[in-house]
Amino acid sequence: MKELVIISGKGGTGKTSLVAAFASLAKKKVLCDADVDAADLHLIMKPRIRERHDFQAGHTACINRDKCIQCGLCRDLCKFEAISEHFEVDPVSCEGCGVCVYFCPEKAIDFPVKTCGEWYISDTRFGPMVHARLGIAEENSGKLVSLVRREARKIAEEKNLGLILTDGPPGVGCPVIASIGGAGAVLIVTEPTVSGKHDMQRVIQLADFFNIPALVCINKFDLNTEMSREIEDFAEEKKLTCVGHIPFDPVFIQSMVKEKTVIEYEPDGEAGQALKKIWDGLVKKLGL
């Protein structure tokens, strides 16, 4: 079984639209949305939720007013400035480290487990999908990412599906690290802009750091062909395969508005053709 994770560094380069298009093209696969912080793949996949689970992770301190003698030790110890002068815990600032709980001489601080979101196992017209929703302003996105990937893997094993297609988050931090660890390969979707190139370089470095094979493709390549060439040259220099480029095409937005993949909406358009070529390249290169 292989897992292909689509990442980008920079946001808005087209990760989710590409994953959706590949979902139309790949044969036996599980879909996995690892962008738990701002998950969008379900907007195209229209999943029918089969299982719904709470995601519990971490704790939040909560001061019991009746027991608190306002000695101030918790305030002195808290490195996150989460306890106000009136001895109230700001749940947004609380890191869940439990240091205040441990040291409180009156045992006046409760430490309940937090429910930080939900995760789902669903059916879609393209096969099973595992996805999640991190609660607003919550932490532990890395743990939730690891969880949805683990569940996707279980389903792939149970149903004997050879591929997991994972929609990754932007950036290079915690959720991205959790998204790519142990993956078969990452496909980096970039765009020919100074930011696209810059962020791609950082995410290539990240894939290299964790020893994950990386491939590159350029979306909206015709917005700046000179920059597209620079990106291809950079990929070549790093010995990374550039699996293709996709023209700037309003069909991406049109199909999204209709809740369809680009392949469903306009299979033979320029973008559709380019996506098919990229998919064929990936199948060949990665033996999918």
Next chain:
Amino acid sequence: MIISIASGKGGTGKTTVATNLALSIGTGVQLLDCDVEEPNAYLFLHPKFDETLLVTASVPEVDKDKCDLCGKCDEICRFRAIVRIGDTVLTFPELCHSCGGCMAVCPRGAITEGARELGIIQKGFCNGIEFIHGKLRVGEAMSPPLIRKVRSFTRPDKWTIIDAPPGTSCPVIAAMKDTDFVVLVTEPTPFGLHDLELAVGAVRVLDIPCGLIINRSDMGDHKVRAYADEQGLPILMEIPFDKRIAVAYSRGEMIVNVMPEWKEKFSALLQNIKRLANNPGAGV
């Protein structure tokens, strides 16, 4: 006054708005690029950096001679960053949240503060704008401490513009918390709307007045406008799709320089924000 520029969805134009707004204000303004995972604002403003600081997180270092293997550090650590195994205490600095629990609990004073590199902060100037950004070390998972460090350079006597990271979880919260106004940049597409709703939720948790900018406003559908209407969110500006803007952006050029008529629009945006920020309740 501190204005944070955020979005939920990535690639909607946060950096474009943050940099053009800063340049329109001109003097007495600082731009803090808090998208430390992928800082891009410097690619547009080209600041001359005159200072680079290394930012570290405090992590435990165990003095084996003093440690009597009591295991209290292992017991207090929630993040499995310090573990007693047999007759040794192991530390995993990359898991450490720098809560200081192990150091506080150690009865023998055997744990001292070591450092894990989070990244760097660079400071400089460009066209009268004070420019500060953080760059997360590639391989480092935790961005909020670095974001908070960038924000520690906020100067109350200036306009402070914060370029926030995408999403709705801890890094964005670290960037938006305790700012005076949030500008949410979105696009009129299903993905844009969905992530906007999440971002508005986050802004409401923090109880900050906010307004919207709709980028590529003539592509997609009308649902973002309907949502703004229904929620009473002011639309501060619309930026229609314009190939000249897209190409200028791709080259690292500023809209206000390539199309000077936009300078006035960004100045009006600032006046609009000032008015709304001074009128608590607006946009919340």
